[in-house]
Amino acid sequence: MANLDWTVFCSPSTEYVDKTSWVESVCHSIGGSYNAAAEEVTWLQMMFTGLKWHFIVFFGALVIALILGSLLGVMRTTPNKWLKIIGNAYVEVFRNIPLVIQYFLWLFVVPSFLPTTFSADSNAEVSGLWYRHVAASFPWVMGVLGLGMYHAARVSEQVRAGIQTISTGQWNAGFALGMNRAQIYMNSILPQAFRIVWPTLTSEMMNMFKNASVAFVVSVANFYALTKNMIEETSQVVVILAITTLIYLFFTYAIKFLMVRIEKRIQVPGMITGGK
Amino acid sequence: MNFDYSVLFTHEAMSMLAKGLWFTLQLTVLALIGGMVIGTPLAMMRLSSNRWLSAFAKLYVDFFRGLPLVQVLLVFYLMMPLVLQWVTGAQYPKPLGALLAGVITYAIFEAAYYSEIMRAGIQSVSRGQQNASYALGMSYGQTMAQVVLPQALRNMLPVLLTQTIILFQDITLVYAVGWKDFLGAGSTLAGINNRPTEFYVFVALVYFLICFALSTYVKRLQKRIAIIR
Secondary structure: OOOOOHHHHHOOOOOOOOOOHHHHHHHHHOOOOOOHHHOOOOHHHHHHHHHHHHHHHHHHHHHHHHHHHHHHHHHOOOOOHHHHHHHHHHHHHHHOOOHHHHHHHHHHHHHHOOOEEEEOOOOEEEEOHHHHHHHHHOHHHHHHHHHHHHHHHHHHHHHHHHHHHOOHHHHHHHHHOOOOHHHHHHHHHHHHHHHHHHHHHHHHHHHHHHHHHHHHHHOOOOHHHHHHHHHHHHOOHHHHHHHHHHHHHHHHHHHHHHHHHHHHHHOOOOOOOOOO | OOOOHHHHHOHHHHHHHHHHHHHHHHHHHHHHHHHHHHHHHHHHHHHOOOHHHHHHHHHHHHHHHOOOHHHHHHHHHHHHHHHHHHHHOOOOOOOOOHHHHHHHHHHHHHHHHHHHHHHHHHHHOOHHHHHHHHHOOOOHHHHHHHHHHHHHHHHHHHHHHHHHHHHHHHHHHHHHOOOOOHHHHHHHHHHHHOOHHHHHHHHHHHHHHHHHHHHHHHHHHHHHHHHHO
16 A cells, blocks of 8 residues: 555557547448548537537536536625625626726736736736646636626526515515525525526526637637638638538537436426416 | 736727717617517517417517527628628628628517517406407507507516616627627727727726616616506
8 A cells, every 4th residue: 555656647658549440430321431540630520529628618618607507696695885895896797897898908908907916927016927837738627707797796686686586475474483584595585586487597508608609819729719710711611600600509409308307307296387 | 917907998999889889889789679570569479379380480589589699690791691682682792781680680589589578468458458448449559659569568567677787788799799898899999909908897897887887777667666656
Protein backbone atom coordinates (compact mmCIF):
# COMPACT_ATOMS: atom_id res chain seq x y z
CA MET A 1 0.00 0.00 0.00
CA ALA A 2 3.02 2.22 0.26
CA ASN A 3 3.28 3.54 -3.26
CA LEU A 4 -0.09 4.35 -4.69
CA ASP A 5 0.38 5.57 -8.24
CA TRP A 6 -2.52 7.85 -9.04
CA THR A 7 -1.05 8.60 -12.43
CA VAL A 8 -1.68 5.01 -13.52
CA PHE A 9 -4.60 6.35 -15.52
CA CYS A 10 -2.15 8.27 -17.66
CA SER A 11 -0.09 5.23 -18.69
CA PRO A 12 -0.73 3.96 -22.23
CA SER A 13 -3.15 1.08 -22.55
CA THR A 14 -2.65 -1.97 -24.73
CA GLU A 15 -6.38 -2.38 -25.31
CA TYR A 16 -7.61 -1.52 -28.77
CA VAL A 17 -10.56 0.85 -29.17
CA ASP A 18 -11.99 1.31 -32.62
CA LYS A 19 -13.01 4.92 -32.48
CA THR A 20 -13.85 5.34 -36.13
CA SER A 21 -15.82 2.28 -37.14
CA TRP A 22 -19.14 4.08 -36.62
CA VAL A 23 -18.00 6.89 -38.91
CA GLU A 24 -17.09 4.35 -41.55
CA SER A 25 -20.45 2.62 -41.38
CA VAL A 26 -22.38 5.90 -41.47
CA CYS A 27 -20.35 7.21 -44.39
CA HIS A 28 -20.72 3.97 -46.34
CA SER A 29 -24.45 3.84 -45.74
CA ILE A 30 -24.95 7.30 -47.29
CA GLY A 31 -22.67 6.46 -50.21
CA GLY A 32 -19.54 8.27 -49.06
CA SER A 33 -16.12 6.82 -48.59
CA TYR A 34 -14.03 6.79 -45.45
CA ASN A 35 -10.59 5.46 -44.90
CA ALA A 36 -10.46 4.17 -41.34
CA ALA A 37 -6.79 3.27 -41.61
CA ALA A 38 -5.79 6.90 -42.13
CA GLU A 39 -7.81 7.87 -39.01
CA GLU A 40 -8.74 11.22 -40.54
CA VAL A 41 -11.22 13.37 -38.70
CA THR A 42 -14.46 13.87 -40.61
CA TRP A 43 -16.93 16.73 -40.27
CA LEU A 44 -19.31 14.15 -38.85
CA GLN A 45 -17.05 13.71 -35.83
CA MET A 46 -16.42 17.44 -35.57
CA MET A 47 -20.15 18.15 -35.47
CA PHE A 48 -20.55 15.58 -32.71
CA THR A 49 -17.94 17.32 -30.58
CA GLY A 50 -19.75 20.57 -31.35
CA LEU A 51 -22.96 19.06 -30.07
CA LYS A 52 -21.12 17.84 -26.98
CA TRP A 53 -19.91 21.37 -26.15
CA HIS A 54 -23.36 22.75 -26.82
CA PHE A 55 -24.78 20.35 -24.26
CA ILE A 56 -22.00 21.01 -21.74
CA VAL A 57 -22.84 24.73 -21.86
CA PHE A 58 -26.55 23.96 -21.68
CA PHE A 59 -26.36 21.62 -18.67
CA GLY A 60 -23.86 23.78 -16.82
CA ALA A 61 -26.03 26.84 -17.31
CA LEU A 62 -29.09 24.83 -16.31
CA VAL A 63 -27.54 23.97 -12.93
CA ILE A 64 -26.54 27.60 -12.25
CA ALA A 65 -29.84 29.01 -13.47
CA LEU A 66 -31.98 26.63 -11.41
CA ILE A 67 -30.02 26.94 -8.16
CA LEU A 68 -29.33 30.69 -8.34
CA GLY A 69 -32.74 31.39 -9.87
CA SER A 70 -34.59 29.56 -7.09
CA LEU A 71 -32.46 31.25 -4.44
CA LEU A 72 -33.15 34.71 -5.90
CA GLY A 73 -36.82 33.90 -6.34
CA VAL A 74 -37.07 32.97 -2.65
CA MET A 75 -35.07 36.03 -1.60
CA ARG A 76 -37.51 38.29 -3.42
CA THR A 77 -40.49 36.85 -1.54
CA THR A 78 -39.02 37.04 1.96
CA PRO A 79 -40.12 39.93 4.21
CA ASN A 80 -36.47 41.04 4.55
CA LYS A 81 -36.03 44.38 2.78
CA TRP A 82 -32.34 43.93 1.90
CA LEU A 83 -32.76 40.47 0.41
CA LYS A 84 -35.57 41.86 -1.71
CA ILE A 85 -33.48 44.79 -2.94
CA ILE A 86 -30.54 42.54 -3.84
CA GLY A 87 -32.81 40.09 -5.67
CA ASN A 88 -34.64 42.79 -7.59
CA ALA A 89 -31.42 44.57 -8.55
CA TYR A 90 -29.96 41.32 -9.89
CA VAL A 91 -33.01 40.64 -11.99
CA GLU A 92 -33.17 44.17 -13.42
CA VAL A 93 -29.49 44.15 -14.38
CA PHE A 94 -29.44 40.70 -15.95
CA ARG A 95 -32.77 40.99 -17.75
CA ASN A 96 -32.14 44.37 -19.35
CA ILE A 97 -28.78 43.65 -20.96
CA PRO A 98 -28.74 41.40 -24.04
CA LEU A 99 -27.01 38.02 -23.72
CA VAL A 100 -24.26 38.76 -26.26
CA ILE A 101 -23.30 41.94 -24.42
CA GLN A 102 -23.30 40.04 -21.12
CA TYR A 103 -20.89 37.56 -22.66
CA PHE A 104 -18.59 40.42 -23.68
CA LEU A 105 -18.84 41.88 -20.19
CA TRP A 106 -17.78 38.56 -18.66
CA LEU A 107 -14.98 38.19 -21.17
CA PHE A 108 -13.47 41.70 -21.28
CA VAL A 109 -14.89 43.89 -18.55
CA VAL A 110 -14.94 41.66 -15.45
CA PRO A 111 -11.20 40.80 -15.55
CA SER A 112 -10.24 44.47 -15.87
CA PHE A 113 -11.79 45.13 -12.46
CA LEU A 114 -9.82 42.32 -10.78
CA PRO A 115 -6.52 42.95 -8.99
CA THR A 116 -3.43 43.22 -11.19
CA THR A 117 -0.53 40.80 -11.13
CA PHE A 118 2.71 40.67 -13.06
CA SER A 119 2.49 38.60 -16.22
CA ALA A 120 5.70 37.05 -17.50
CA ASP A 121 4.18 36.51 -20.95
CA SER A 122 3.41 40.13 -21.75
CA ASN A 123 6.07 41.48 -19.37
CA ALA A 124 3.63 43.91 -17.78
CA GLU A 125 1.09 44.28 -15.00
CA VAL A 126 -2.13 42.59 -16.13
CA SER A 127 -5.43 42.71 -14.27
CA GLY A 128 -7.29 39.50 -13.49
CA LEU A 129 -4.55 37.29 -14.86
CA TRP A 130 -5.94 34.00 -13.58
CA TYR A 131 -9.39 34.92 -14.88
CA ARG A 132 -8.01 35.65 -18.33
CA HIS A 133 -6.15 32.33 -18.27
CA VAL A 134 -9.35 30.46 -17.46
CA ALA A 135 -11.28 32.31 -20.18
CA ALA A 136 -8.62 31.52 -22.75
CA SER A 137 -8.02 27.85 -21.88
CA PHE A 138 -11.56 26.84 -20.86
CA PRO A 139 -13.98 28.90 -22.93
CA TRP A 140 -16.84 26.67 -21.82
CA VAL A 141 -16.49 28.10 -18.29
CA MET A 142 -17.31 31.54 -19.71
CA GLY A 143 -20.11 29.99 -21.75
CA VAL A 144 -21.68 28.35 -18.70
CA LEU A 145 -21.23 31.37 -16.43
CA GLY A 146 -22.71 33.86 -18.90
CA LEU A 147 -25.69 31.76 -19.91
CA GLY A 148 -26.37 30.57 -16.35
CA MET A 149 -26.36 34.05 -14.81
CA TYR A 150 -28.52 35.39 -17.66
CA HIS A 151 -31.18 32.73 -17.26
CA ALA A 152 -31.05 32.76 -13.45
CA ALA A 153 -32.76 36.17 -13.60
CA ARG A 154 -35.53 34.76 -15.76
CA VAL A 155 -35.93 31.62 -13.64
CA SER A 156 -36.13 33.75 -10.50
CA GLU A 157 -38.98 35.77 -12.04
CA GLN A 158 -40.90 32.56 -12.58
CA VAL A 159 -40.12 31.10 -9.17
CA ARG A 160 -41.20 34.37 -7.53
CA ALA A 161 -44.45 34.38 -9.53
CA GLY A 162 -45.06 30.76 -8.52
CA ILE A 163 -44.48 31.47 -4.84
CA GLN A 164 -46.79 34.49 -4.94
CA THR A 165 -49.70 32.52 -6.38
CA ILE A 166 -49.74 30.26 -3.32
CA SER A 167 -52.35 31.32 -0.82
CA THR A 168 -51.35 32.73 2.55
CA GLY A 169 -53.32 29.91 4.13
CA GLN A 170 -50.40 27.61 3.33
CA TRP A 171 -48.07 29.91 5.27
CA ASN A 172 -50.45 30.16 8.18
CA ALA A 173 -50.88 26.39 8.28
CA GLY A 174 -47.12 25.97 8.35
CA PHE A 175 -46.64 28.47 11.15
CA ALA A 176 -49.50 26.87 13.10
CA LEU A 177 -47.63 23.56 12.89
CA GLY A 178 -44.65 25.27 14.51
CA MET A 179 -42.47 25.28 11.38
CA ASN A 180 -40.09 28.16 10.72
CA ARG A 181 -39.94 30.12 7.48
CA ALA A 182 -37.15 28.03 5.95
CA GLN A 183 -38.98 24.80 6.73
CA ILE A 184 -42.19 26.08 5.17
CA TYR A 185 -40.31 27.11 2.01
CA MET A 186 -38.64 23.73 1.70
CA ASN A 187 -41.55 21.49 2.59
CA SER A 188 -44.62 23.33 1.50
CA ILE A 189 -44.18 26.41 -0.67
CA LEU A 190 -41.42 25.48 -3.10
CA PRO A 191 -42.75 22.01 -3.98
CA GLN A 192 -46.07 23.61 -4.90
CA ALA A 193 -44.52 26.64 -6.64
CA PHE A 194 -42.35 24.51 -8.90
CA ARG A 195 -45.32 22.43 -9.98
CA ILE A 196 -47.28 25.58 -10.81
CA VAL A 197 -44.52 27.18 -12.89
CA TRP A 198 -43.41 23.95 -14.57
CA PRO A 199 -44.95 24.87 -17.96
CA THR A 200 -43.14 28.25 -18.05
CA LEU A 201 -40.00 26.53 -16.78
CA THR A 202 -40.33 24.20 -19.77
CA SER A 203 -40.19 27.03 -22.28
CA GLU A 204 -37.36 28.57 -20.27
CA MET A 205 -35.39 25.34 -20.67
CA MET A 206 -36.05 25.39 -24.41
CA ASN A 207 -34.80 28.98 -24.52
CA MET A 208 -31.72 28.00 -22.56
CA PHE A 209 -30.97 25.21 -25.00
CA LYS A 210 -31.39 27.58 -27.94
CA ASN A 211 -29.31 30.30 -26.32
CA ALA A 212 -26.47 27.85 -25.66
CA SER A 213 -25.58 28.35 -29.34
CA VAL A 214 -24.71 31.98 -28.59
CA ALA A 215 -21.73 30.76 -26.53
CA PHE A 216 -19.74 30.88 -29.78
CA VAL A 217 -19.01 34.56 -29.01
CA VAL A 218 -16.74 33.51 -26.11
CA SER A 219 -15.08 31.05 -28.53
CA VAL A 220 -16.70 27.85 -27.33
CA ALA A 221 -16.35 25.47 -30.30
CA ASN A 222 -20.01 24.54 -30.09
CA PHE A 223 -22.37 23.20 -32.73
CA TYR A 224 -23.11 26.66 -34.09
CA ALA A 225 -19.46 27.70 -34.35
CA LEU A 226 -18.62 24.48 -36.17
CA THR A 227 -21.63 24.89 -38.48
CA LYS A 228 -20.15 28.20 -39.57
CA ASN A 229 -16.68 26.69 -39.98
CA MET A 230 -18.02 23.78 -41.97
CA ILE A 231 -19.92 26.09 -44.33
CA GLU A 232 -16.83 28.22 -44.80
CA GLU A 233 -14.63 25.28 -45.65
CA THR A 234 -16.97 23.07 -47.69
CA SER A 235 -19.43 25.62 -49.19
CA GLN A 236 -22.24 23.05 -49.00
CA VAL A 237 -24.60 25.71 -47.69
CA VAL A 238 -27.96 24.06 -48.29
CA VAL A 239 -27.02 20.59 -47.05
CA ILE A 240 -25.36 21.81 -43.86
CA LEU A 241 -28.11 24.28 -42.97
CA ALA A 242 -30.86 21.70 -43.58
CA ILE A 243 -29.24 19.08 -41.34
CA THR A 244 -28.24 21.45 -38.54
CA THR A 245 -31.69 23.07 -38.51
CA LEU A 246 -33.33 19.67 -38.15
CA ILE A 247 -30.96 18.76 -35.31
CA TYR A 248 -31.85 21.94 -33.38
CA LEU A 249 -35.57 21.25 -33.88
CA PHE A 250 -35.15 17.67 -32.72
CA PHE A 251 -33.42 18.56 -29.47
CA THR A 252 -35.62 21.55 -28.62
CA TYR A 253 -38.76 19.46 -28.89
CA ALA A 254 -37.10 16.49 -27.18
CA ILE A 255 -36.56 18.77 -24.17
CA LYS A 256 -40.19 19.87 -24.31
CA PHE A 257 -41.34 16.25 -24.55
CA LEU A 258 -39.24 15.25 -21.53
CA MET A 259 -40.46 18.19 -19.46
CA VAL A 260 -44.10 17.38 -20.22
CA ARG A 261 -43.46 13.76 -19.21
CA ILE A 262 -41.97 14.91 -15.90
CA GLU A 263 -44.88 17.33 -15.42
CA LYS A 264 -47.33 14.44 -15.68
CA ARG A 265 -45.24 12.32 -13.31
CA ILE A 266 -44.97 14.93 -10.55
CA GLN A 267 -48.47 16.34 -10.65
CA VAL A 268 -50.50 16.18 -7.46
CA PRO A 269 -54.20 15.32 -7.70
CA GLY A 270 -56.42 18.15 -6.55
CA MET A 271 -53.83 20.91 -6.97
CA ILE A 272 -54.40 23.86 -9.35
CA THR A 273 -52.35 22.24 -12.08
CA GLY A 274 -52.81 18.71 -10.81
CA GLY A 275 -55.63 17.45 -13.02
CA LYS A 276 -57.72 14.56 -11.78
CA MET B 1 -6.29 49.10 -14.48
CA ASN B 2 -6.68 52.63 -15.79
CA PHE B 3 -9.88 53.50 -17.57
CA ASP B 4 -10.01 56.28 -20.09
CA TYR B 5 -13.57 57.06 -20.97
CA SER B 6 -12.53 59.98 -23.17
CA VAL B 7 -12.01 57.49 -26.04
CA LEU B 8 -15.80 57.25 -26.16
CA PHE B 9 -16.31 60.92 -26.83
CA THR B 10 -14.20 61.39 -29.92
CA HIS B 11 -16.04 62.43 -33.05
CA GLU B 12 -15.23 59.17 -34.83
CA ALA B 13 -16.47 56.94 -32.02
CA MET B 14 -19.63 58.91 -31.42
CA SER B 15 -20.67 59.02 -35.08
CA MET B 16 -20.05 55.27 -35.47
CA LEU B 17 -22.01 54.45 -32.32
CA ALA B 18 -24.85 56.73 -33.40
CA LYS B 19 -24.97 55.02 -36.79
CA GLY B 20 -25.09 51.63 -35.10
CA LEU B 21 -27.83 52.70 -32.71
CA TRP B 22 -29.83 54.14 -35.62
CA PHE B 23 -29.53 50.78 -37.45
CA THR B 24 -30.71 48.92 -34.33
CA LEU B 25 -33.68 51.24 -33.82
CA GLN B 26 -34.72 51.14 -37.48
CA LEU B 27 -34.46 47.36 -37.53
CA THR B 28 -36.49 47.07 -34.30
CA VAL B 29 -39.33 49.26 -35.53
CA LEU B 30 -39.48 47.81 -39.05
CA ALA B 31 -39.27 44.23 -37.76
CA LEU B 32 -42.01 45.02 -35.24
CA ILE B 33 -44.29 46.27 -38.03
CA GLY B 34 -43.37 43.38 -40.33
CA GLY B 35 -43.80 40.85 -37.53
CA MET B 36 -47.26 42.19 -36.71
CA VAL B 37 -48.27 42.25 -40.39
CA ILE B 38 -47.30 38.58 -40.79
CA GLY B 39 -48.26 37.57 -37.24
CA THR B 40 -51.85 38.81 -37.28
CA PRO B 41 -53.03 36.69 -40.23
CA LEU B 42 -51.08 33.78 -38.74
CA ALA B 43 -53.01 34.11 -35.48
CA MET B 44 -56.30 34.28 -37.36
CA MET B 45 -55.31 31.21 -39.41
CA ARG B 46 -54.39 29.39 -36.22
CA LEU B 47 -57.86 30.10 -34.82
CA SER B 48 -59.73 29.39 -38.04
CA SER B 49 -61.96 26.35 -38.36
CA ASN B 50 -60.14 25.32 -41.53
CA ARG B 51 -57.93 22.39 -40.55
CA TRP B 52 -55.23 23.10 -43.16
CA LEU B 53 -54.87 26.79 -42.37
CA SER B 54 -54.67 26.05 -38.68
CA ALA B 55 -52.13 23.27 -39.22
CA PHE B 56 -49.98 25.53 -41.39
CA ALA B 57 -49.96 28.29 -38.78
CA LYS B 58 -49.06 25.81 -36.03
CA LEU B 59 -46.22 24.40 -38.11
CA TYR B 60 -44.90 27.89 -38.85
CA VAL B 61 -44.94 28.87 -35.19
CA ASP B 62 -43.45 25.61 -33.92
CA PHE B 63 -40.74 25.70 -36.56
CA PHE B 64 -39.43 29.13 -35.65
CA ARG B 65 -39.90 28.66 -31.92
CA GLY B 66 -37.79 25.51 -32.04
CA LEU B 67 -34.75 27.22 -33.56
CA PRO B 68 -32.09 29.48 -32.06
CA LEU B 69 -32.31 32.96 -33.59
CA VAL B 70 -28.62 32.83 -34.54
CA GLN B 71 -29.34 29.76 -36.66
CA VAL B 72 -32.30 31.48 -38.36
CA LEU B 73 -30.09 34.50 -39.04
CA LEU B 74 -27.42 32.30 -40.57
CA VAL B 75 -29.95 30.48 -42.76
CA PHE B 76 -31.54 33.69 -44.03
CA TYR B 77 -28.20 35.45 -44.43
CA LEU B 78 -26.83 32.66 -46.62
CA MET B 79 -30.00 31.58 -48.38
CA MET B 80 -31.64 34.89 -49.31
CA PRO B 81 -29.12 35.83 -52.03
CA LEU B 82 -29.37 32.30 -53.47
CA VAL B 83 -33.18 32.38 -53.49
CA LEU B 84 -33.14 35.86 -55.04
CA GLN B 85 -30.77 34.65 -57.75
CA TRP B 86 -33.02 31.68 -58.46
CA VAL B 87 -36.13 33.86 -58.64
CA THR B 88 -34.68 36.59 -60.83
CA GLY B 89 -32.53 34.23 -62.89
CA ALA B 90 -29.47 36.43 -62.35
CA GLN B 91 -26.05 35.09 -63.14
CA TYR B 92 -24.50 35.74 -59.72
CA PRO B 93 -26.06 35.80 -56.26
CA LYS B 94 -26.59 39.42 -55.29
CA PRO B 95 -26.39 40.24 -51.57
CA LEU B 96 -29.21 42.27 -50.05
CA GLY B 97 -28.45 45.28 -47.90
CA ALA B 98 -28.02 44.56 -44.20
CA LEU B 99 -31.13 46.52 -43.20
CA LEU B 100 -33.45 44.93 -45.78
CA ALA B 101 -32.13 41.42 -45.07
CA GLY B 102 -32.40 42.09 -41.34
CA VAL B 103 -35.97 43.31 -41.56
CA ILE B 104 -37.04 40.28 -43.61
CA THR B 105 -35.33 37.85 -41.22
CA TYR B 106 -36.55 39.42 -37.99
CA ALA B 107 -40.08 40.01 -39.31
CA ILE B 108 -40.47 36.38 -40.34
CA PHE B 109 -38.92 35.11 -37.11
CA GLU B 110 -40.77 37.43 -34.73
CA ALA B 111 -44.07 36.78 -36.54
CA ALA B 112 -44.09 33.36 -34.87
CA TYR B 113 -43.90 34.99 -31.41
CA TYR B 114 -46.26 37.88 -32.21
CA SER B 115 -48.85 35.49 -33.62
CA GLU B 116 -48.92 33.52 -30.36
CA ILE B 117 -49.45 36.76 -28.43
CA MET B 118 -52.16 37.82 -30.87
CA ARG B 119 -53.84 34.44 -30.51
CA ALA B 120 -53.98 34.78 -26.74
CA GLY B 121 -55.25 38.35 -27.18
CA ILE B 122 -58.00 37.34 -29.59
CA GLN B 123 -59.02 34.49 -27.29
CA SER B 124 -59.21 36.90 -24.37
CA VAL B 125 -62.08 38.73 -26.10
CA SER B 126 -65.23 36.92 -25.10
CA ARG B 127 -67.00 34.81 -27.70
CA GLY B 128 -70.19 36.82 -27.16
CA GLN B 129 -68.60 39.83 -28.89
CA GLN B 130 -68.10 37.83 -32.06
CA ASN B 131 -71.59 36.36 -31.93
CA ALA B 132 -73.08 39.80 -31.38
CA SER B 133 -71.36 41.24 -34.44
CA TYR B 134 -72.39 38.27 -36.58
CA ALA B 135 -75.95 38.80 -35.35
CA LEU B 136 -75.67 42.41 -36.55
CA GLY B 137 -74.87 41.07 -40.00
CA MET B 138 -71.15 41.91 -39.99
CA SER B 139 -68.79 39.78 -42.06
CA TYR B 140 -65.78 37.92 -40.63
CA GLY B 141 -63.44 40.68 -41.80
CA GLN B 142 -65.57 43.42 -40.29
CA THR B 143 -65.95 41.53 -37.02
CA MET B 144 -62.20 41.05 -36.73
CA ALA B 145 -61.16 44.55 -37.79
CA GLN B 146 -63.81 46.54 -35.95
CA VAL B 147 -64.77 44.49 -32.91
CA VAL B 148 -62.31 41.78 -31.91
CA LEU B 149 -58.86 43.15 -32.83
CA PRO B 150 -59.26 46.60 -31.22
CA GLN B 151 -60.19 44.95 -27.93
CA ALA B 152 -57.58 42.23 -28.29
CA LEU B 153 -54.84 44.78 -28.97
CA ARG B 154 -55.56 46.64 -25.78
CA ASN B 155 -55.54 43.45 -23.71
CA MET B 156 -52.24 42.24 -25.11
CA LEU B 157 -50.41 45.58 -25.27
CA PRO B 158 -48.13 44.87 -22.26
CA VAL B 159 -47.09 41.45 -23.56
CA LEU B 160 -46.60 42.88 -27.03
CA LEU B 161 -44.31 45.58 -25.67
CA THR B 162 -42.38 43.04 -23.61
CA GLN B 163 -41.82 40.99 -26.76
CA THR B 164 -40.65 44.15 -28.52
CA ILE B 165 -38.09 44.76 -25.78
CA ILE B 166 -36.89 41.20 -26.36
CA LEU B 167 -36.73 41.94 -30.10
CA PHE B 168 -34.69 45.06 -29.39
CA GLN B 169 -32.26 43.00 -27.31
CA ASP B 170 -32.16 40.20 -29.87
CA ILE B 171 -30.95 42.61 -32.57
CA THR B 172 -27.50 42.24 -30.96
CA LEU B 173 -27.40 38.69 -32.32
CA VAL B 174 -26.67 40.08 -35.81
CA TYR B 175 -23.13 39.93 -34.45
CA ALA B 176 -23.27 36.33 -35.72
CA VAL B 177 -23.51 37.44 -39.36
CA GLY B 178 -21.44 40.60 -38.98
CA TRP B 179 -23.97 43.36 -39.61
CA LYS B 180 -23.12 46.63 -37.88
CA ASP B 181 -25.71 47.29 -35.20
CA PHE B 182 -25.06 49.24 -31.99
CA LEU B 183 -23.10 46.38 -30.43
CA GLY B 184 -21.25 45.81 -33.71
CA ALA B 185 -20.16 49.46 -33.75
CA GLY B 186 -19.07 49.20 -30.11
CA SER B 187 -17.08 46.02 -30.66
CA THR B 188 -15.37 47.42 -33.78
CA LEU B 189 -14.39 50.55 -31.87
CA ALA B 190 -13.21 48.44 -28.94
CA GLY B 191 -10.90 46.66 -31.36
CA ILE B 192 -9.62 49.81 -33.10
CA ASN B 193 -8.89 51.66 -29.86
CA ASN B 194 -7.88 48.53 -27.93
CA ARG B 195 -10.25 49.67 -25.17
CA PRO B 196 -12.76 46.83 -24.75
CA THR B 197 -13.76 47.75 -21.19
CA GLU B 198 -14.84 51.31 -21.92
CA PHE B 199 -16.80 50.51 -25.08
CA TYR B 200 -18.56 47.39 -23.80
CA VAL B 201 -19.49 49.12 -20.54
CA PHE B 202 -20.93 52.02 -22.57
CA VAL B 203 -22.92 49.75 -24.90
CA ALA B 204 -24.24 47.70 -21.97
CA LEU B 205 -25.20 50.85 -20.08
CA VAL B 206 -27.14 52.31 -23.01
CA TYR B 207 -28.95 49.01 -23.55
CA PHE B 208 -29.71 48.74 -19.86
CA LEU B 209 -31.11 52.27 -19.61
CA ILE B 210 -33.36 51.90 -22.67
CA CYS B 211 -34.66 48.45 -21.69
CA PHE B 212 -35.07 49.39 -18.02
CA ALA B 213 -37.09 52.49 -18.91
CA LEU B 214 -39.28 50.52 -21.32
CA SER B 215 -39.89 47.61 -18.96
CA THR B 216 -40.74 49.98 -16.10
CA TYR B 217 -43.25 51.65 -18.41
CA VAL B 218 -44.72 48.25 -19.33
CA LYS B 219 -45.13 47.39 -15.65
CA ARG B 220 -47.08 50.61 -15.04
CA LEU B 221 -49.15 50.03 -18.16
CA GLN B 222 -49.98 46.53 -16.96
CA LYS B 223 -51.34 47.92 -13.69
CA ARG B 224 -53.42 50.54 -15.48
CA ILE B 225 -54.92 48.08 -17.93
CA ALA B 226 -55.59 45.59 -15.17
CA ILE B 227 -57.84 48.15 -13.47
CA ILE B 228 -59.80 48.83 -16.65
CA ARG B 229 -60.61 45.13 -17.11
